[in-house]
Amino acid sequence: MNEEQFRFEEPASDVSAGPKEELAAEHQSNASEAAEPSMASKWKEATARWAKESSLTYLSNPAARRDFVVQFRGNRSAWLFGIYVLALGVVSLFEYYKISGIIDPMWQRREMETFEEVLFVSLALIISLVTPALSATAILAEKQRKSIDLVFVAPIRPRTYLIGKILASYRYTWILLALSLPFTAMSVIMGGASWGDIITAYFLLSLQGVIFTSIGLYFSSMVEKVFSALIYTYAAVIAYCYATLLLGVLTGTGTLNSFWFGLNPFSLLQAAGSFTNVFGVPIPNFAIATAVGLLMIRIVLGAAGNLLTAPSRPERARLRGTAILSFGALAAAVASQTAIPAYEGSNVLSLAMCLLLAPLVLVVPFQACYGLDGETANKPNGMFKLKGALTGTPAGALPFIYSIIGAGAAGTAIGALISQGSVPSSLPLYTVYMVGVWTFVWSLARFASSFLQGLKASRALQFLLTAGAVGLPIPILMWMDNEVGGGMGPRFPWSLSMLSPLMSSPQAQLAFVHGLVWLAVGGLIAWWSETNLAKRMNRRKVAKMSSQPVLAGGTMSPLFEQFGKRSPKARGKNRDNLGDLGS
Amino acid sequence: MLDVCHLRKEYNDLEAVKDISFSLGPGDIFGFIGSNGAGKTTTIRMIATLLEPTAGTAVLNGVDVREDPMAIRRMLGYMPDFFGLYDDVKVYEYLDFFASLYEVPARRRPGVIHDCLTMTNLSGKRDAFVQSLSRGMQQRLCLARCLVHDPSLLLLDEPASGLDPRARAELKELILELGKSGKIIIVSSHILPELADFCNTVGIIEKGELLAFGPVDEVVRNHRPARILEIKLIDRAPGAARLLAKMTGVLDAQAAGEDEVRMDFNGDLQAQAELVRALVADGYQMLGLKEDHADLEDVFLKLTKGAVN
Numbered sequence: 001m002n003e004e005q006f007r008f009e010e011p012a013s014d015v016s017a018g019p020k021e022e023l024a025a026e027h028q029s030n031a032s033e034a035a036e037p038s039m040a041s042k043w044k045e046a047t048a049r050w051a052k053e054s055s056l057t058y059l060s061n062p063a064a065r066r067d068f069v070v071q072f073r074g075n076r077s078a079w080l081f082g083i084y085v086l087a088l089g090v091v092s093l094f095e096y097y098k099i100s101g102i103i104d105p106m107w108q109r110r111e112m113e114t115f116e117e118v119l120f121v122s123l124a125l126i127i128s129l130v131t132p133a134l135s136a137t138a139i140l141a142e143k144q145r146k147s148i149d150l151v152f153v154a155p156i157r158p159r160t161y162l163i164g165k166i167l168a169s170y171r172y173t174w175i176l177l178a179l180s181l182p183f184t185a186m187s188v189i190m191g192g193a194s195w196g197d198i199i200t201a202y203f204l205l206s207l208q209g210v211i212f213t214s215i216g217l218y219f220s221s222m223v224e225k226v227f228s229a230l231i232y233t234y235a236a237v238i239a240y241c242y243a244t245l246l247l248g249v250l251t252g253t254g255t256l257n258s259f260w261f262g263l264n265p266f267s268l269l270q271a272a273g274s275f276t277n278v279f280g281v282p283i284p285n286f287a288i289a290t291a292v293g294l295l296m297i298r299i300v301l302g303a304a305g306n307l308l309t310a311p312s313r314p315e316r317a318r319l320r321g322t323a324i325l326s327f328g329a330l331a332a333a334v335a336s337q338t339a340i341p342a343y344e345g346s347n348v349l350s351l352a353m354c355l356l357l358a359p360l361v362l363v364v365p366f367q368a369c370y371g372l373d374g375e376t377a378n379k380p381n382g383m384f385k386l387k388g389a390l391t392g393t394p395a396g397a398l399p400f401i402y403s404i405i406g407a408g409a410a411g412t413a414i415g416a417l418i419s420q421g422s423v424p425s426s427l428p429l430y431t432v433y434m435v436g437v438w439t440f441v442w443s444l445a446r447f448a449s450s451f452l453q454g455l456k457a458s459r460a461l462q463f464l465l466t467a468g469a470v471g472l473p474i475p476i477l478m479w480m481d482n483e484v485g486g487g488m489g490p491r492f493p494w495s496l497s498m499l500s501p502l503m504s505s506p507q508a509q510l511a512f513v514h515g516l517v518w519l520a521v522g523g524l525i526a527w528w529s530e531t532n533l534a535k536r537m538n539r540r541k542v543a544k545m546s547s548q549p550v551l552a553g554g555t556m557s558p559l560f561e562q563f564g565k566r567s568p569k570a571r572g573k574n575r576d577n578l579g580d581l582g583s
Numbered sequence: 584m585l586d587v588c589h590l591r592k593e594y595n596d597l598e599a600v601k602d603i604s605f606s607l608g609p610g611d612i613f614g615f616i617g618s619n620g621a622g623k624t625t626t627i628r629m630i631a632t633l634l635e636p637t638a639g640t641a642v643l644n645g646v647d648v649r650e651d652p653m654a655i656r657r658m659l660g661y662m663p664d665f666f667g668l669y670d671d672v673k674v675y676e677y678l679d680f681f682a683s684l685y686e687v688p689a690r691r692r693p694g695v696i697h698d699c700l701t702m703t704n705l706s707g708k709r710d711a712f713v714q715s716l717s718r719g720m721q722q723r724l725c726l727a728r729c730l731v732h733d734p735s736l737l738l739l740d741e742p743a744s745g746l747d748p749r750a751r752a753e754l755k756e757l758i759l760e761l762g763k764s765g766k767i768i769i770v771s772s773h774i775l776p777e778l779a780d781f782c783n784t785v786g787i788i789e790k791g792e793l794l795a796f797g798p799v800d801e802v803v804r805n806h807r808p809a810r811i812l813e814i815k816l817i818d819r820a821p822g823a824a825r826l827l828a829k830m831t832g833v834l835d836a837q838a839a840g841e842d843e844v845r846m847d848f849n850g851d852l853q854a855q856a857e858l859v860r861a862l863v864a865d866g867y868q869m870l871g872l873k874e875d876h877a878d879l880e881d882v883f884l885k886l887t888k889g890a891v892n
Contacts, residue, residue: 060683062684065680066669066680070670145669146663146667147667149633149667150661150667152633153632153633153659154656154684155657310634540596
């Protein structure tokens with residue numbers, strides 16, 4: 001083997017070329033810089049780059065190709081698909097025999113519709129069970145076998161890689177759906193449903209598959225254990241199903257179904273043939289559901305990519321920027337479709353915005369809570385730095401949270417203008433409420449971060465404090481309700497609860513007052529936490545510089561306590577004798 | 584050209600890498616020596632863009648790892664101290680996957696993979712599953728993976744660990760060959776005799792600090808300025824040691840038992856001949872004189888204390 005054998009016919013790119021080629025390329029680029037490329041050539045170059053990236057991401061994604069090969073290797077998939085088809089066949093046969101004995105055509109038609117519903121609920125169940133299992137371990141398996149390092153040492157963006165994982169999972173989901181076609185076709189042939197309904201339902205089911213896959217990928221990127229990833233993913237999928245169903249029931253009416261039904265795998269048949277009027281134009285709910293679903297996928301994938309990207313990388317800033325914009329667009333889409341309030345005189349659009357912001361409870365600990373160790377690694381980073389919103393440093397947590405709230409409020413305002421022609425007066429007041437509440441939750445994260453040393457311990461403390469702040473006042477409020485209000489009257493004590501502005505008879509003014517109060521409380525906690533954090537970090541620095549064995553909490557280790565009682569001179573002497581142990 | 588400039592990495596209170604700087608040119612095979620936990624892998628991972636440096640940077644062919652990591656990744660091949668192999672994937676598919684990650688055009692991939700397999704002597708295993716390969720073959724496959732995009736810098740972290748002597752010898756040949764083709768190669772290891780065989784530059788690191796850097800001979804010479812001479816006698820070694828200690832060029836002379844004297848000597852050949860003459864003239868019955876050649880291991884042991892981060 002000689003070196004000539006290994007040399008490729010031409011270099012893979014300019015940057016991988018040898019030194020001479022490098023110089024030539026540099027000269028060329030200098031020459032082209034001097035010539036100032038025209039707008040057209042710049043445009044052409046950008047288009048070519050975009051086309052190349054899109055092709056790599058969607059058509060020839062390496063991660064998708066590799067996963068696809070592995071998924072279908074051996075008999076495992078064939079067995080699984082065989083069992084799946086058999087199960088669907090048994091369900092169909094059972095339903096068919098039930099229907100075949102009925103003579104009354106009306107009853108028969110009703111039974112056929114039930115047959116179709118049973119089939120789609122079965123498919124929804126399968127999609128809800130299979131797709132999270134496929135994706136929740138996808139990144140985790142790479143992390144565990146450490147191949148993720150090998151992937152990210154190659155010039156591939158986390159986004160491209162995640163899309164590859166989605167494509168692989170999506171194809172698997174599509175095969176499951178395609179295999180069920182003969183059975184669902186039965187209901188069309190026998191008169192239970194139209195082809196249009198079936199195609200729409202399949203389209204929405206596959207969309208659910210992608211949503212669940214992205215949720216799985218997010219948790220797969222976040223945690224380190226397979227069991228945790230599966231538990232979190234299934235919990236999130238269940239929460240998602242409940243939330244979309246609830247929103248569908250709340251925002252739909254007897255005659256017009258909500259697009260939210262199209263975002264729930266178990267109720268998507270209701271969205272199949274329904275419409276929502278936008279400026280008097282009936283828009284199919286499946287189209288709205290698709291747009292909202294795609295926005296959700298984008299946000300979740302952005303969050304997953306953020307977890308896989310090192311701080312201060314431009315990729316992370318792009319992902320965060322996209323997540324903020326996508327959230328605004330999602331809020332606008334939701335508000336524009338929440339045209340028919342569930343009850344008269346409600347602040348339904350503002351409440352919808354608050355509800356959309358609820359997942360921030362999962363985001364805040366990752367943004368603002370690092371523990372003393374993590375804070376030290378980031379150096380004293382300060383309390384609020386606008387630039388940090390996109391890079392993910394501790395000081396960027398609050399700007400990022402405010403950006404998300406701002407995007408949500410702006411999106412809701414735009415959506416309200418579309419659906420109602422005006423911005424609800426309660427929106428600014430509820431925005432202040434959200435700013436106050438999330439500042440308070442953020443301050444608890446900062447408190448936990450300044451109080452405990454480790455990452456996990458401080459995040460656990462933050463979670464406990466948040467849950468406690470919301471839940472603990474309830475027994476006190478119940479007691480006050482009985483003692484002060486006598487269980488009747490204006491129910492004053494309950495207005496003290498943090499969640500009262502979201503309760504059954506929401507009051508925008510109360511939300512505003514709550515917002516200001518929580519903002520002030522949060523500000524005070526954060527100020528105290530930052531001061532404490534600075535002191536402890538400073539103490540740590542001093543301890544490190546003098547090699548004094550001081551623990552993170554500022555107390556001395558029992559092992560070294562005896563030295564603390566001696567004169568500085570004697571202490572220094574003893575420290576020298578400690579050698580490496582002392583440092 | 585690789586310039587590592589004041590690279591530093593801190594983990595909380597721990598300074599894993601302390602202000603490391605060095606430069607390497609095309610064809611350099613750099614042996615990065617240090618105990619476990621000395622900071623070799625951290626340094627390599629920073630150059631490989633997998634870790635963000637706390638301070639300092641590395642510049643490869645004019646591209647800064649902090650400013651344009653994507654461009655750096657196109658120019659380097661990284662082989663960590665673990666395999667990171669996928670199950671249920673064949674050798675060809677494995678390399679094809681990485682070739683596509685490195686954006687090697689699809690039409691060129693079969694040829695490139697063929698070249699890499701030939702170079703790493705794995706052509707016969709093209710359609711074998713990666714998990715069925717022996718450890719040595721898996722290691723060579725990992726090296727083949729690093730070569731699919733023809734990088735100008737190869738980072739090999741403990742490439743020889745766990746390999747049998749034959750596999751090590753093959754790997755050594757391969758690395759030498761790659762060095763000859765103009766690539767910059769950084770090899771971290773704690774198997775010193777091997778590194779001395781094929782590295783032309785070495786760096787010794789302990790507790791994150793680069794204690795020595797330069798061509799192998801230079802590093803050895805700088806840290807062992809005196810030669811060690813051993814003189815074998817029939818008896819009376821302590822007396823001979825006392826006599827020798829007074830002579831020109833002898834820095835230190837110690838008797839090792841009754842029949843041997845060891846001494847640090849920095850004199851020339853004339854002075855060396857004078858030692859022999861003086862001993863014989865004084866009635867000592869001399870059996871022989873030999874020089875104990877210092878090697879990389881001696882320098883490593885002299886410079887380091889075995890402390891880790």
